[in-house]
Amino acid sequence: MSVEPAPRREVVTGVPRRTARMGRPVRTQSEINEQTTLGAAYVRSLMRSQLRAGLAAFAVLAVVLGSLPVVFSLLPSDLSLWPAGPTLVWAVLGAAAYPFMIVIARWYVRRAERNERDFADLVE
Template sequence: MPAEQPTARRPRRETVTGVPRSARRPPRPPGHAPARSEISEQTSLGHTYVRSLMRSQLRAALSALATLALVVGTLPLLFALPQALDSTAPSPAPFVWAALGVGVHPVMWLVAHWYVRRAERNERDFTGLLEGRLEGR
């Protein structure tokens, strides 16, 4: 019979439950109601905070939509331009397919990437406002 080898002992797992003292936030001054409670209690100030976030998100969405509409909406005009200027010009079909297949997708990706980054920044700023970190901005 083969000799049994001792199994390697794994280190004991430890659970850390406390927050280091350096990571704790200083206590808020008395009489200072945090923005989070304003929102949860549905006060007019809390309503203003939420409307501000919604307005900034809407502004970013409308900017992205306007950019896409401008870029993609003007493509039919660009495709019809050679035929309008010169009736003997060749068909723009290869150019149309190249522009739609290769040119539009990177623009859409860039606009979408910008929008996501902007929306995340708006939410991060809003969360910072709720936690009282935007005082220095």
């Protein structure tokens, strides 16, 4: 019995998709590199989207964390009558605020990276 070698597999590839759009990326990159009016508009658009994301994150943090003193002022002045009053206040300030800030920070970073990725896709 003779064992025949398995036929060699061939990989068939097509033309890369980026070559079909070669005229546009070069023009867009040159617009930015040469600092033309259109290139400045592209960069300004990226900066505005990044600013919008930063202001949105700041606004949410300011509203939520800034309202904590108001909420605490609405609590009874004699916290000893309220079960776990001082402990609750310190737990919210010392522990519960940080996971909220981490969630907002992660949202902001993802949004900023998505803005940059969209801009890079536009330029390429």
